[in-house]
Amino acid sequence: MEDRVTYRDKLKQADREARATVVALAVTIVVWAVGGFGLAGLDIKVAHTPLWVICGTVGAWICAIACAVYLDKRVFVDFSLDDEDGCRASGPDGGIEVSDEEGKNRG
Amino acid sequence: MGNIAGLVPVILFLLVALALSIFARRRSRSGAGFVNDYFIGNRSLGAFVLAMTTIATYGSVSSFVGGPGQAWTIGWGWVYMAAVQVTALFLLYGIMGKKMALVSRKLNAVTVIDVLRARYRSDALAIIAALVIVVFFGTTMIAQFVGGAKLFAAVTGYSYLTGLVLFGLAVIIFTTIGGFRGVAVTDALCGIAMLVGIFVLAGGILHAGGGWDNLMATIERNHPEMMEPLSGGHMPYGLYFTQWLIVGIFTFCLPQSAVRTMGFKDAKSLRHAMVLGTVIIGAMLIGCTALGTMSAGVLTDDIAAYGGSIDNIIPTAIVSTLPPWLAGIAIIGPIAASISTVSSLLIAASSAIIKDIWIHYGQRAGKTASDRAIEVSSQGVTLGIGLIVFVLAVTPPAVIWQINMFAFGGLETAFCWVFLGALFWRRANRYGALLSMVGGTAAYCVCMALGIKFMGLHQITIGLAVSLLLMVVGSLAFRDRESGHLPVFFGDSPRSEP
Numbered sequence: 134m135e136d137r138v139t140y141r142d143k144l145k146q147a148d149r150e151a152r153a154t155v156v157a158l159a160v161t162i163v164v165w166a167v168g169g170f171g172l173a174g175l176d177i178k179v180a181h182t183p184l185w186v187i188c189g190t191v192g193a194w195i196c197a198i199a200c201a202v203y204l205d206k207r208v209f210v211d212f213s214l215d216d217e218d219g220c221r222a223s224g225p226d227g228g229i230e231v232s233d234e235e236g237k238n239r240g
Numbered sequence: 241m242g243n244i245a246g247l248v249p250v251i252l253f254l255l256v257a258l259a260l261s262i263f264a265r266r267r268s269r270s271g272a273g274f275v276n277d278y279f280i281g282n283r284s285l286g287a288f289v290l291a292m293t294t295i296a297t298y299g300s301v302s303s304f305v306g307g308p309g310q311a312w313t314i315g316w317g318w319v320y321m322a323a324v325q326v327t328a329l330f331l332l333y334g335i336m337g338k339k340m341a342l343v344s345r346k347l348n349a350v351t352v353i354d355v356l357r358a359r360y361r362s363d364a365l366a367i368i369a370a371l372v373i374v375v376f377f378g379t380t381m382i383a384q385f386v387g388g389a390k391l392f393a394a395v396t397g398y399s400y401l402t403g404l405v406l407f408g409l410a411v412i413i414f415t416t417i418g419g420f421r422g423v424a425v426t427d428a429l430c431g432i433a434m435l436v437g438i439f440v441l442a443g444g445i446l447h448a449g450g451g452w453d454n455l456m457a458t459i460e461r462n463h464p465e466m467m468e469p470l471s472g473g474h475m476p477y478g479l480y481f482t483q484w485l486i487v488g489i490f491t492f493c494l495p496q497s498a499v500r501t502m503g504f505k506d507a508k509s510l511r512h513a514m515v516l517g518t519v520i521i522g523a524m525l526i527g528c529t530a531l532g533t534m535s536a537g538v539l540t541d542d543i544a545a546y547g548g549s550i551d552n553i554i555p556t557a558i559v560s561t562l563p564p565w566l567a568g569i570a571i572i573g574p575i576a577a578s579i580s581t582v583s584s585l586l587i588a589a590s591s592a593i594i595k596d597i598w599i600h601y602g603q604r605a606g607k608t609a610s611d612r613a614i615e616v617s618s619q620g621v622t623l624g625i626g627l628i629v630f631v632l633a634v635t636p637p638a639v640i641w642q643i644n645m646f647a648f649g650g651l652e653t654a655f656c657w658v659f660l661g662a663l664f665w666r667r668a669n670r671y672g673a674l675l676s677m678v679g680g681t682a683a684y685c686v687c688m689a690l691g692i693k694f695m696g697l698h699q700i701t702i703g704l705a706v707s708l709l710l711m712v713v714g715s716l717a718f719r720d721r722e723s724g725h726l727p728v729f730f731g732d733s734p735r736s737e738p
Contacts (some may be wrong), residue, residue: 140346141731147338150551151664154334158489161327169320173469181456183467186316190323190530197326201518204334209514211507214341 138212146210153208159199165193246396249568250575253433254410257426257579261418264425274611275599279350279507279591279620281421283341285504291329292431293424294500294513295521296580298328298491299434300380301387302644304574308532309550313543315459315466316531317475320528322487324480328515329517331492331674332501337510339663340501346728347504348674351588352495352659353596359662359729362670366600368677370592372654373495376647378629379583383643384585385633388550388578394555395571404633411579412626415586416619420503423583430576432518438527444561444570445534455537462540466533482698482706489501490652490704493659496588532556582629590622646688653684653703657711665715672715680707 138146169189177184276282285293309387311318322521340355349355353373385408392403415423449455465472491497504510521690535557538539539546546552553575558567584647602609637648661668687693694702 139591139731140342144340144731145341146730147342148664150338151335154331157334158327158331162484165323169323169469181453181460182318185469186320186467189320189469190316190449190526191322194326195523197330198515199517200520204330205511205515209338209507209511214338214345214507239372 143212143218144213150204150209157204161197161200164196165189170226178204181221241393243397243564243568245564246487246568246571247398249565249572250392250396250407253576254407256347257429257605258410258414258417260429261414261426263505264417264422267421267532268526274618275350275595276617277421278419279587279595279617280499280503281419281424283345283503283505284421285500286507287509288518288561289424289428290500290504291513291517291520292510293427293580294329294332294497295517295524296427296431296434296577297496297500297584298325298494299390299521299524299528299577300581300644301384301574301578303528304434304437304577305551305554305628306644307393307529307552308535310511311529311532312535312539312553314465314471314474315468317466317469317471318362318531319385319526319529320486321475321480321483322467323522323526324484325525326518328491328497328656329490329521330514331489331512332497333510333517336498336613336659336663337501338507338512340498341504341507341510342346343729345664351591351595352498352502352655353592356658356662356673357600360658360668360670360673362674363600363678364659365368365670365674366596368674369495369654369658370596370735372651372677372681373592374589374625376650376654377589378625378632379650380644380647381582381585381629382633383580384578384582385629388575389633390551390735391555391571391574392579394552395558401634404630406704407575407579408633409547410624411582412586412623412630415583415626416622418583418616420587423580423587424500424503424588426583427580430580431524433576434524434528434573435520437570437576438531440562440566440570441531441558441573442527442534444566445531445538445557448561449534452620455534456538457534457539463536466536478695478697482700485699485704486648486652486698490656490700491648493656494582494651495655498655498659499588499591514550538654556661561681580625586626586629588623589625590618593621594618594626649688649698649700649703650681650684652699653680653707656704657707661711661715663729666726666732668711668715669718669720671718672713673718675714676707676711679710680704682706 169185172185172188175184179187259698303410307322344355347354347358349358353366353369357363386405388407389400389403392398393400414426418426446452446455449458469475503515532553535553538561539553539556543550549574558570562570592613598617599609599614629648654677658673660672680703683706684699687702689697694698
């Protein structure tokens with residue numbers, strides 16, 4: 134999604150990214166719960182460390198990294214964040230005013 | 241007399257941070273106006289600085305002192321609970337990142353309150369939000385100062401007050417001078433210092449404990465319950481649940497984190513910061529908390545032998561496992577965590593007073609302050625808030641991590657649904673937002689003060705539930721004829737608004 138993307142499209146893409154992030158959160162929670170509580174009943178140790186500790190902490194971390202990489206490569210889209218539609222709403226010293234275009238729309 | 245070998249690395253670090261802050265401030269002067277430069281760094285953060293400043297703001301001295309201290313008592317269960325924080329960065333950037341960047345640029349918003357004021361068109365909400373920010377940030381800053389100074393005193397042998405004066409004043413000065421950009425760059429330096437501190441202390445504990453296997457064997461022999469997730473009943477499921485809410489899921493709506501999503505350079509920086517940040521935050525927060533559990537393999541006496549406070553565990557581990565010169569380097573990590581959080585909160589609290597109240601009401605009254613007046617007052621307010629917090633920290637309060645958690649919960653309760661409503665729910669309006677922020681925060685504070693709990697869960701569950709309910713009921717029950725900037729937030733034509 135490069136040039137000529139409208140402001141509305143950018144917002145919709147941002148919404149898609151937010152929804153995908155919530156899914157990534159759910160995946161990480163599942164991995165954390167299964168890796169930790171799920172494996173706590175097993176009497177397996179690696180270097181004197183219970184397996185649930187490794188899977189629940191490092192495993193959840195690796196899962197979070199994998200989610201971040203997936204979001205980065207497959208979900209997030211680069212586009213200019215600056216205003217390109219010419220309907221900037223700004224005032225002096227960062228004050229906020231309704232832009233001309235928005236004013237027309239509202240009318 | 242204290243240990244000079246422990247003092248020198250700290251002083252050197254503070255001098256480097258000060259120099260970096262001045263350098264960053266000079267570079268950030270871009271002609272975009274003082275307010276844009278000072279409070280949002282002219283939206284120029286690259287991936288690395290963005291990731292590090294977010295992590296450094298999020299990871300506080302309690303991540304280095306209070307959390308690991310608890311892990312020393314509880315065991316691996318506490319580390320398992322700390323692992324919930326690995327989602328913090330991708331949640332913040334994924335949910336808030338792109339949308340806050342787009343909206344804030346469109347509105348030329350410099351603070352999170354600018355965004356909320358535009359969306360809800362409510363000055364009352366903006367003032368309440370500014371007050372909530374100043375009060376809870378103040379509370380958190382006091383905890384940071386206390387934690388850093390206590391640690392300094394324990395490791396170097398100098399007094400608590402010496403530590404407070406040394407790094408407390410340093411952080412106030414470099415924040416006042418450097419502004420947002422200076423804070424972000426020094427945060428990056430602090431983040432690196434935190435990682436170095438973790439690795440140095442981990443090396444010391446492993447060496448003192450005779451290696452990983454020996455440490456684990458010692459812990460299992462002395463406290464077998466520390467090897468269980470429920471830690472012999474000390475870690476109920478409800479605690480895990482509420483920690484997921486407080487330090488996991490809802491951290492994305494902390495205003496001090498959200499403001500960072502308004503300051504990055506471009507979409508590519510956001511993507512890269514998300515991956516880089518998730519790697520680093522896991523290393524830092526899991527690693528840091530694990531140091532506490534590892535310490536249980538070296539510090540095997542009762543808590544009374546360590547001054548009766550879990551806040552003394554990490555300082556004791558530093559002193560007892562590292563030579564003095566290396567202890568001086570290890571201590572930079574937690575001190576960096578402390579000053580990076582204070583600097584971020586200080587600049588955000590200052591912006592709430594100057595930008596969201598003083599400048600806004602000046603403009604409404606038809607008075608436009610000169611750039612010079614804004615510069616002097618912004619730096620004056622930053623300095624003033626810093627000094628007030630500094631004075632309050634001279635008499636230290638009790639357990640740091642509890643103070644920190646209280647402030648986290650308060651801010652999340654106040655801002656969570658107000659932010660989500662602003663960005664993602666077009667029916668959200670000023671009545672819902674006002675009720676949500678006021679009612680939720682009041683419910684949270686009252687329940688905390690009176691110890692009221694629901695099913696034994698932390699009071700944040702009550703605060704968040706009340707806040708959500710009031711947002712929904714208020715928005716649906718009261719129709720707002722002056723919906724604010726909906727096209728900017730949702731891209732729709734106003735004619736299609738509900």
